[in-house]
Amino acid sequence: MNKIKILSVFGTRPEAIKMAPLVKHLASLPEFDSRCCLTGQHREMLDSVMDIFQLKGDYDLNIMQARQTLSSITTKTLLGMDEVLEDAKPDLVLVHGDTSTTFAGALAAFYHKVPVGHVEAGLRTWDKYSPYPEEMNRTLVGRIAELHFCPTVNNLRNLEQEAVPGAKFITGNTVIDAMKTTVRPDFVFSVPELNELDFRNHRVIAVTCHRRENYGEPMREIMEAIRELALSHPEIEVVYPVHLSPVVRECVFGILRDVPRVHLIDPIDVENMHNLMARCHFVMTDSGGLQEEAPALGKPVLVLRRETERPEAVQAGTVKLAGVRKQDILALAEELLTDEASYHRMAQAVNPYGDGNACERIAQAILWHFGRIAEKPADFGA
Ligand code: UD1
Ligand code: UDP
Numbered sequence: 001m002n003k004i005k006i007l008s009v010f011g012t013r014p015e016a017i018k019m020a021p022l023v024k025h026l027a028s029l030p031e032f033d034s035r036c037c038l039t040g041q042h043r044e045m046l047d048s049v050m051d052i053f054q055l056k057g058d059y060d061l062n063i064m065q066a067r068q069t070l071s072s073i074t075t076k077t078l079l080g081m082d083e084v085l086e087d088a089k090p091d092l093v094l095v096h097g098d099t100s101t102t103f104a105g106a107l108a109a110f111y112h113k114v115p116v117g118h119v120e121a122g123l124r125t126w127d128k129y130s131p132y133p134e135e136m137n138r139t140l141v142g143r144i145a146e147l148h149f150c151p152t153v154n155n156l157r158n159l160e161q162e163a164v165p166g167a168k169f170i171t172g173n174t175v176i177d178a179m180k181t182t183v184r185p186d187f188v189f190s191v192p193e194l195n196e197l198d199f200r201n202h203r204v205i206a207v208t209c210h211r212r213e214n215y216g217e218p219m220r221e222i223m224e225a226i227r228e229l230a231l232s233h234p235e236i237e238v239v240y241p242v243h244l245s246p247v248v249r250e251c252v253f254g255i256l257r258d259v260p261r262v263h264l265i266d267p268i269d270v271e272n273m274h275n276l277m278a279r280c281h282f283v284m285t286d287s288g289g290l291q292e293e294a295p296a297l298g299k300p301v302l303v304l305r306r307e308t309e310r311p312e313a314v315q316a317g318t319v320k321l322a323g324v325r326k327q328d329i330l331a332l333a334e335e336l337l338t339d340e341a342s343y344h345r346m347a348q349a350v351n352p353y354g355d356g357n358a359c360e361r362i363a364q365a366i367l368w369h370f371g372r373i374a375e376k377p378a379d380f381g382a
Pocket of ligand 1: 012013014041042043044045046064065066067068069070098099100101133134210211212244245246
């Protein structure tokens with residue numbers, strides 16, 4: 001029987017981290033011919049993930065430009081994908097999440113009448129400008145896709161509420177699959193700055209912040225809050241791997257450079273990042289992925305945003321929405337540092353996002369879709 005030809009399209013750090021275990025799993029199964037098309041929307045941050053998971057792209061559009069615009073990412077990907085799709089002739093294109101690569105990759109497949117499978121489908125805030133442009137990207141991909149791989153039941157209900165057509169599966173999030181290989185109790189950091197952190201005597205707070213809707217005033221308020229927190233708490237150290245976006249770096253270094261016990265470092269690879277989170281006291285972030293990873297590691301998270309498309313860990317109590325105002329962020333961080341009961345309530349290991357078998361469920365779902373197996377796979381949590 002012919003192999004099912006899968007083309008996975010991704011281009012940013014979080015897509016790569018969450019697609020890597022799936023791409024590897026598909027490649028290990030005899031029913032699939034699995035190839036990758038990298039857009040290169042991120043260059044260094046993408047290559048770092050590919051190195052850690054020992055993956056290579058079969059195609060690389062290499063589109064990244066400094067301070068790139070949404071239009072440039074979308075149009076370059078669309079144009080580049082024409083040739084790739086002609087050459088690869090896939091039976092199914094897989095895209096992940098909600099970036100501009102995701103949207104343009106799905107749209108290019110649609111233009112070539114190739115069906116699309118959407119990994120991490122159904123996340124919603126119902127506010128098209130927050131997160132921007134991600135909420136619109138994932139909504140549009142939802143209309144294009146034939147197969148929807150939802151991490152949670154809540155994500156599936158969102159798609160049902162929108163009456164999105166196509167087959168829907170609850171799979172868990174592939175990031176939990178990725179963490180099975182990255183988090184190790186005996187892991188030794190390969191980044192000198194991480195080895196210099198005093199985990200024994202200090203409380204280490206891990207920070208990341210990069211979202212476009214936080215550019216400008218919100219990001220300045222967030223950085224001011226971190227500055228004040230570090231200055232008023234000699235027992236803490238802040239470690240912040242700063243995203244390579246020049247807009248982000250100007251703001252972060254402008255406010256936090258030279259603040260005592262605040263370590264601004266370059267992005268670190270995913271193994272160092274996951275093991276840093278496993279050892280830190282708590283996490284402050286506007287990232288999507290960290291909101292899924294930190295709860296699995298039993299670490300409280302303060303989300304530096306006004307909303308979240310990941311309400312599951314908020315409901316479980318390990319994540320709090322801190323907003324983007326300095327005083328609100330400070331108040332919640334102070335509480336975590338001074339109120340032990342409050343800290344312990346948040347520091348429970350909960351894992352609403354998966355059991356580490358999402359990739360297997362997605363592979364089974366694809367086999368079922370192509371009529372290779374009779375049974376639809378059981379949902380995560382069923
Ligand atoms: C993108 C995604 C966002 C995702 C984030 C993950 C869009 C519109 N946004 O946002 O959904 O949460 O990735 O990090 O798709 N840069 C480098 N090297 C790199 C990566 C980025 O220099 O390896 C710089 C470039 O100057 C680039 C800028 O960062 O122009 C911004 O990158 P871009 O992908 O446009 O936006 P992100 O904020 O990274
Ligand atoms: N991450 C990483 N190195 C870093 C910062 C983050 O490997 O220096 C990982 C993090 O653990 C998570 C992913 O990158 O798996 C999140 O990516 P990002 O915050 O860029 O995007 P988002 O999740 O917000 O879309």
